[in-house]
Amino acid sequence: MKQKSIYERYSIKQKINVTRQSEIMQTLNSELEKSRELSLQLNQIAKQTEIKPGETNAVFLRSSCWYGNKVQEQLETAKNRNAFLEKEVNNSRKLLAKAVNKKxxxxxxxxxxxxTKNREKEEKIDQELSSRKRVNKFSK
Known part of the structure; x- marks a missing residue:
């Protein structure tokens, strides 16, 4: 079996690295998409929980305020998560580009x-052929 060269092994290693980086990138993109969808849903819920003018009682106001605060906390968490994931996606994109360039x-x-190796083989074969021709000329 032919032994693989260092260059071939290094190329294979770089291909594996690119594959890993692209998988990480896909995972981060899907998580970012989910987080954005969650933010949209929370925004819709926040709009629905606004207190409408008219007759309301204290229990309704208290529960609406509590529910609104919980939704706002979740919105803040989702916003922070989106910002973090966007940074991670950008970093991952840079790492992927570097890995592709390295590959x-x-x-x-x-x-x-x-x-170079093939050229050296061809030169060696040419030299052997030319030396054989010389030997054949002298043997006649």
Whole structure:
């Protein structure tokens, strides 16, 4: 079995790294999307819980105020989570871009190495053929 070169192994390692980074990116994007949907739902709930003018009693006002405070707390939590996830997505995007660049460079190095190796093999074969031709000329 042919042993893999260092360049080939490094290229494979970089491909795996890119795959991991893209999986992380997808996970973060899906979490951010869920968090944004939750924020929209909480905004709708907050609009629905506004106290409407008219006859209301103390129990209704107290429960409405408590419920409104809980919704506002959840909105604040969702807002902070969205901000955090957006930063994480941006960082992940940068890391993914770096990983892709590293992978491309490693592939270029591997291709250069393979081309050099093939060129050396061809030169060696050409030298062997030319030396055989010389031997054949002298043997006649």
């Amino acid at each position: 491309n460079k490693s592939l270029d190095l591997w291709n250069q190495y393979e081309a």
